[in-house]
Amino acid sequence: MNIVTIIQARMGSTRLPGKVMRNLGGDTVLSCVVRRVRRAQLTGEVIIATTTAAQDEVIIRECRRLSVDCFRGSEEDVLDRYYRAARGVRADAVIRITSDCPLIEPEITDKTIRAFLDSQPDYASNAGHRTYPRGLDTEVMTFEALAGAWERARAPYQRAHVTPYIYENPGQFKLLSVAGDTDYSGYRWTLDTPEDLAFLGAVYERLDNDDSFSWTDVLTLLEQEPELVEINSSVLQKALQEG
Numbered sequence: 172m173n174i175v176t177i178i179q180a181r182m183g184s185t186r187l188p189g190k191v192m193r194n195l196g197g198d199t200v201l202s203c204v205v206r207r208v209r210r211a212q213l214t215g216e217v218i219i220a221t222t223t224a225a226q227d228e229v230i231i232r233e234c235r236r237l238s239v240d241c242f243r244g245s246e247e248d249v250l251d252r253y254y255r256a257a258r259g260v261r262a263d264a265v266i267r268i269t270s271d272c273p274l275i276e277p278e279i280t281d282k283t284i285r286a287f288l289d290s291q292p293d294y295a296s297n298a299g300h301r302t303y304p305r306g307l308d309t310e311v312m313t314f315e316a317l318a319g320a321w322e323r324a325r326a327p328y329q330r331a332h333v334t335p336y337i338y339e340n341p342g343q344f345k346l347l348s349v350a351g352d353t354d355y356s357g358y359r360w361t362l363d364t365p366e367d368l369a370f371l372g373a374v375y376e377r378l379d380n381d382d383s384f385s386w387t388d389v390l391t392l393l394e395q396e397p398e399l400v401e402i403n404s405s406v407l408q409k410a411l412q413e414g
Contacts, residue, residue: 172263172264172288173215173216173260173261173262173263173264174213174214174215174216174262174263174264174266174284175215175216175217175218175257175260175262175264175265175266176208176214176215176216176217176218176265176266176268177218177219177220177242177253177256177257177265177266177267177268178201178204178205178208178217178218178219178220178268178269178270179219179220179221179249179252179253179267179268179269179270179333180201180219180220180221180227180230180270181221181222181224181227181230181246182224182226182227182229182230183222183224183226183227183246184271184363186363186364187362187363187364187365187367187368190271190362190363190368191204191230191270191271192229192230192233193362193368195273195368195371195372195375196372196375196376196380196381196382197380199233200270200271200273200362201219201230201233201237201270202233202236202237203273203382204268204270204272204273204275205217205219205237205239206382207273207274207275207276207277207382208268208275208277208280210277210383211277211278211280211281211284212277212281213280213281213284213285213288214266214280214281214284215266216240216260217239217240218239218240218241218242218256218260219234219239219240219241219242219270220241220242220243220244220249220252220253220256221234221241221242221243221244222243222244222245222246222252223243223244223245223246224246227243231243242255242256242259244256247327247330247331248330248331249330249331249332249333250320250321250324250329250330250331250332250333250336251321251330253265253267253317253321253333254317254318254321257314257317258314258318262314263313263314264287264311264312264313264314265311265312265313265314265317266280266284266309266310266311267309267310267311267312267333267334268280268308268309269308271306271361271362271363272306272307272308272360272361272362273306273362273371273382274304274306274307274360274371274374274386274389275306275307275309276303276307276385276386278385278386279297279303279307279309279351279386280307280309282297282349283295283296283297283309283310283311283349284309284311286347286349287311287347290347292344292345292346292347293312293313293315293316293337293344293345293346294310294311294312294313294316294334294337294338294344294345294346294347295310295311295312295346295347295348295349296308296309296310296311296334296338296346296347296348296349297309297348297349297350297351298310299338299346299348300348300350301356302350302351302352302353302354302355302356303351303355303356303386304355304356304357304358304359304360304386305356305358305359305360305361306358306359306360306361306362307360307386310333310334312334312337316337316344317337319337319343319344320333320334320336320337323336324336355390358393358400359403359404359406360389363406364403364406366402366403366405366406367403367406369402369403370399370400370402370403373399373402374389374392374399377392377396377399378392
């Protein structure tokens with residue numbers, strides 16, 4: 172099976188423009204995401220899916236620096252971007268990761284992929300019934316499921332967020348939820364605002380700016396310094412419809 176991981180990345184974030192190229196632990200956010208994804212055992216080929224917008228030329232240069240392949244597609248229709256990127260490399264299964272997750276955990280990503288391979292659904296996710304911190308999200312789907320969504324999704328938010336059409340239609344697709352034993356869903360480890368960047372920067376600094384740490388190291392840190400959680404605790408997650 173040809174498993175391909177596609178990481179979506181662009182400079183045009185509304186709440187924190189250029190967030191994927193911000194400094195985190197002495198390197199870019201995007202580089203942290205790529206390195207952590209590459210440490211997983213089952214992620215296969217890794218591709219950055221960015222846009223044809225001129226402002227995203229910087230992401231192309233970063234991909235060259237990181238020696239990671241890059242695909243350019245629609246800025247607004249991210250579902251189309253994913254579909255074309257996956258079709259171009261003849262993917263059998265597609266793993267979706269977003270570039271605003273610099274704490275993405277190789278162990279949890281592998282767990283989600285392994286569950287997909289073992290159960291053979293059309294789509295598996297560790298974020299539907301959320302038990303892991305926001306920012307460790309991994310979605311896995313067959314290329315056929317991705318193509319089905321690409322053909323039938325009509326709502327703008329379904330095109331902008333890639334997978335809603337799949338998980339909103341359990342009658343068309345076999346879905347699998349991957350959960351942990353303990354509920355850590357109250358933690359926010361994603362990057363969308365300056366407060367998020369301040370929190371992530373504090374985590375990286377306290378863990379020696381070495382992104383080989385595990386998610387359990389972060390949990391231990393937050394148990395020791397619970398005040399860190401307050402840095403971005405007031406941030407509200409954007410609704411899907413907001414894009």
